[in-house]
Amino acid sequence: MKIKMIGTGAIGAKQNSASTLIDETILVDCGNGTVKAMLKNDIDINKIQAVLITHFHMDHFLDLPIFLLTRTFKYKEGTLTVYGKKGIEANRNALYDKYMNDGDSFETIKKNTGINFIEVENGSLHNLEEYTIESYEVTHGNISDCYGYTLEKNNCKIGFTGDASLCENVLKIINESYLTIID
Numbered sequence: 001m002k003i004k005m006i007g008t009g010a011i012g013a014k015q016n017s018a019s020t021l022i023d024e025t026i027l028v029d030c031g032n033g034t035v036k037a038m039l040k041n042d043i044d045i046n047k048i049q050a051v052l053i054t055h056f057h058m059d060h061f062l063d064l065p066i067f068l069l070t071r072t073f074k075y076k077e078g079t080l081t082v083y084g085k086k087g088i089e090a091n092r093n094a095l096y097d098k099y100m101n102d103g104d105s106f107e108t109i110k111k112n113t114g115i116n117f118i119e120v121e122n123g124s125l126h127n128l129e130e131y132t133i134e135s136y137e138v139t140h141g142n143i144s145d146c147y148g149y150t151l152e153k154n155n156c157k158i159g160f161t162g163d164a165s166l167c168e169n170v171l172k173i174i175n176e177s178y179l180t181i182i183d
Contacts (some may be wrong), residue, residue, distance in 0.1 A: 001153055003181070006037050010059045017059035018183050020160065022151060026131065026162045027051045027067075028181075035070050037045040045071050046078065050128050053084035054162025054183075055146040068115060079114035083126065085132065085145035089117035120147055122169070130154070136173055138164035148173050 002023050007016025017031025024047045027034075045067070053182060054060050054118040064082070071080065082088060118126065120135035127133075132152040139145040140163050150173055159177035164170050174180045 001151070001158060002155060003158070003179075004043075005060065006034055006041075006043075007031055008183075010153075015121065017062070018054075018162070019063075020181055021048075022158070023153075025049045026151065028149065029054055029060040029183075030062075030064045030067050031059040032062040032094070035066045039070075049078065049080060050133070051080070051082045052133065052147075052149050052160070053088060054148065054160065054164075055085070055140055055143055057163065059144075060183075061163060071115075079116060081116045081118055081128065083118050083120050083135070085147060086119045088119055136169035138162065138169050138173075138178075139167040140164050150177055 004021040005026075006019035006021055009017055010017030011017065011032065016033030016037045018029045019034040019037070019041065022026040022028065024044070027048050027050070030051055030053065031181050051064065051067070053064065121133065122137035125132060129171055130153050134150045134152075136148045136150070138146050138148045138161060140172050144165060146162055148159060148164055148169060150159045157177045159173035159180035161170055161173060161180065161182045163183055
């Protein structure tokens with residue numbers, strides 16, 4: 001699997017916030033600055049088939065509405081699936097309606113561009129072409145429903161934790177993965 005770090009910083013850092021691209025098709029987190037970094041690096045947004053959100057802090061989630069809106073401008077064909085905790089679609093809709101609504105409802109955009117939302121749980125498995133995606137509930141301070149993920153392709157598994165504290169599922173991700181990206 002080919003890994004590109006789009007951003008590795010937090011809100012106050014000079015670097016773009018957390019975001020990792022796998023094989024040009026899967027984006028893990030979409031923090032502030034992600035879309036600009038992708039455009040500057042000529043990353044084709046239409047190739048991205050899935051976005052995995054670890055939690056709802058701005059440095060992991062804020063650019064998701066911008067990413068989806070940008071994708072609608074450049075959209076060709078195919079679907080995009082966004083994975084995240086319960087309420088992922090409602091939170092995205094609230095951001096769009098509050099800050100980006102210019103007349104079109106997000107439901108119209110979603111219908112026209114093939115965007116799907118999947119709410120994950122601890123241990124849920126999802127298949128995306130040749131990938132198996134597994135979600136793990138992890139600890140991140142007092143925030144509920146934070147997730148780490150593993151992606152498996154061709155018997156190679158890599159893991160992602162978001163801003164997680166050391167907990168049982170973070171250890172599980174590390175122990176089961178060839179490589180783990182710990183934010």
